[in-house]
Amino acid sequence: MSDVTTNSKPTRTRGTWSSIWLPTLGSMNFAILLLMILAVASVVGSVLQQNQPYEDYVIKFGSFWFQVYRNLGLYDVYSAWWFLAILVFLCISVSVCVYRNAPGMMRDVRRWRDDMTTRSLERMRNARVLAPAQNSTADPAATAEFCRAAIAKAGYRCRVKAAGPNTLVSAKRGEGNRFGYLATHIGIIVICVGGLFDGNFGLMFDEMSGRIQIERRAIPASEVGESSRLDTGSSTFRGQVNIPEGSQADFIFLNIKDGYVIQHLPFSVEVKEFRVEHYDTGQPKSFETDLIIHDDDLAEPLEHTIAVNHPLTHKGVTIYQASFQDGGSSLSFTAWPLGSGDRPFDIEGVVGQNETLRIGGRQYELELDDFRKFNVIDVAKDKIQPDFNNIGSSVTFKVRGPDGKALEYHNYMSPILVEGRPYLLAGVRSTPAEEFNYVHIPLGKTGDINRFMSLLNRFRDDEELARIADGLASSGGANDAATPRDDLGGKTLALLQLFNSRGFNGVDELVKKNVPETEHADVFQAYFNIIRIAAAQLYSDQLASEGISSGQAWTDDDTRYIADFLSAATALPDYGPPVYLQLKQFEHREASGLEMTKSPGKPLVYLGSALLCIGVFLLFYINPRRIWAMAREDGAVVLAGVNHRKVPGFEAELDALRTVIQTGLESSTIESTR
């Protein structure tokens, strides 16, 4: 750094390594270049989402650029060799800078620089010769003493020394600034070294040399091979594990690239209970886990509750509350076969496990993926000010057919009110990339799902449909001049069956295929009416079978129910296996997601940070400067100063001193001080 003024320049021998490289590595230009490169490189990692599943990157960039970016390490920029190289160079640059400047600075802090000659002072840029009064009789010592007093009053520490026939006052102020330089720069080195300790380079090296194999399969931890396990002796790690309530684990998963390895812990962690507390708005207020640490070195198990912002540290391993999920809740369902006329049956299962489901003679695999006790949703979507509502429990599961294909479902347990009417929501999707498509099963005024299921059975019953179709045909409900009357019953039946198998989409396609475009809307409307009337008649039959007299006048509710029934029925052909699983009961069991880290470099990083903070203030708020006043034999004073920091204000300070001393020289002040 160029701001260090030392009289004895380090002697340089030509051609040695240090003479060529040290100045470059330690130069200000190089350091600033590195600062800027580091800043730009950091931008890359913040713009491109890091450590995502590799498939996501392939989808985003295509396979060619995916490879290019992977080779550049862009999916984990901050562990990429070139990024670490920049950091290492910055660290070296700062170290060299400190190495070259610190000794000189410490010397400079101690020295008074009282070897100045009149000549060297006069050559300084801001040197002024202050002439004495014509008849001055002051001797240099007295003049110097006057100058010393004036300079000292300005806040400087002074030393007076005879320099031949003259007397030199050397003054200095603000040496703390030098310590600021040292503290900031050493602080940064210490932070880097601390970060290096926690950087897990050992693991990176083991992985590259093949001593550690990354596990990429989603298999139970117990089945992971020995070569993907790290023993309890690891000095640094950061990983996660999900522990269900009532279970314990003595390992965590460390995510590396597109896989993971297992890190064993020197103790075992048991999760007793996980809790979420809520505000009255339904927003989560706190996440807490009651932990029990089982450790042979402990006299008795250690019980402790951790929460967000309140971790626990044991044996150098810090345990944080990171997330939560289902830990194997027991669920009871009623399975409603959709329209087959079969009786509903009960089925039970545990989240995370699979059950066999038999529907219509075929066998399906039921995979229970997740259960949520609360679903708090923001019903005021477009506003910052949210309006939260708890809409109850939900379950997510997959039903996998014999062909291996699966649809994913998301069912809510409680009815959800839409415009005041209750529905059971049954969501379905074929890939995780899609949103769930919800079938709204209407419950009507009675709030009972039986009516819907019975009505659906009637609508799917070909005999019932044929009866309805014939009735419609004879009553002329489907008055279509183009169709001979005796064929009308069969056509109507075919229409209703088409609706059953393909919904309104199928009807729409039929219309588009067979009818001129100008008549599409009219014909579709006619078909729609037939289906609606059929549904209404079956609904009326259903009410009769429930013992509700057909004489009662229909209300808007009934009309509405039929519309809702058709909306649900039209979605069923895409619902997959014809069964609706209604969640009846649950026994909630949660799993706490714990993050565990061991970072031995942390104290060093904190020490470095403290040095940095203190140093920055010393550096900015202490201004180092020196002033010399040479009281010459002839009564004149040469006043000069240096201000390394080039902060204005020093010139004014010098000016003020010049005025004071000049005034003193011209008056009789100096004599009177004798």
Place this chain on the structure above:
Amino acid sequence: MSVTSEHLNQLNERTPTSVRDYIWLVAVAALTAFVLTRYGSAMDIYEIVITIGTGISLAWLGWSWRSVQIFTIAVALLSLFAIWLYGADIGRGTENFFLKYMLASQSAIMWMSALLVLSTVAYFLGMIARSDFGLATGSGLAWCGVTMSFVGLFVRWRESYLINVEYGHIPVSNLYEVFILFCAIAGLMYLYYEQKSNTRSLGGFALLVISAAVGFLLWYSFEREADAIQPLVPALNSYWMKIHVPANFIGYGAFALAAMLGGAQLLAARGGWFQSRLPEPAVIDDLIYRMIALGFAFFTIATVLGALWAAEAWGSYWSWDPKETWALIVWLNYAAWLHLRLTKGWGGGVMAWWAIIGLFITLFAFIGVNMFLSGLHSYGEL
């Protein structure tokens, strides 16, 4: 009005200590002691440390800058008056005359907004007309605006407890609240340098960036209804928030002011009309340095505090989260600026431009990250 570097010299000098200053020290010490004895039982150790730290900072601030003494008293009286008017009933905010039209946090923020915008106008008119009266008016309005911003924050703090004790938290938890904090801190910082450098002609430039913040604040509250008091998400429920966020905003505020002064410096250096109305470029140059140095120092502290908090909340003092990364980028940017300034003595146009560009980097770290990048730090959204 022109300023020479002599005026700047006063930056380092203090007006002689008077009895008033000692009374100030005693009063702050007594008040801190009172708060600790009266409410200490409800505080944990961190809050006690923060209270004492606040007392020391306030004592030192008033000791080295006398205007803060009156300012503090004004803010305290108005805030306490509002809190007293509220009693235990949040409903009084819409019933009581003083609360409804002046002191309820929303009203105080509206007053702040109006006063700061008027102040900007007055400063500019004063500069254009070279009218000391105009500039003095700007300065007075700015003082009032900053007063109302602090009153608004303190009253809002109390209101959060009145709405629901469980919601209670210091109002620095979302984008709406930190924008008020920005206006408060940047305004106060500008006023400090205005007084110490004895020049008001830069006021319009400084207040312009604050007015921009006010504009955003108004849009945010009217258009997005962001002004409602929300309970804290668990991750923010920590004593660290009380120190990390304000420290950060001293940094952001100073960087923003430095950029505005950079603009003023470039205009003043062009000569002519502006030169005759603004301080010498060299003087502005020095103010830019002081702003960036102050901002950098506090930004360093804020980032370190953030790392300490991250270690407690996320399990790692540094996880290369986009917000952290951009904080580092901002820090590196100003580190480079300061190195060139301090060791190479660079100044003038290049550094002024750089200070302006720095604002955009800072702005991205402040808002852009929340808008465009996803990460752990997503507390403010647009």
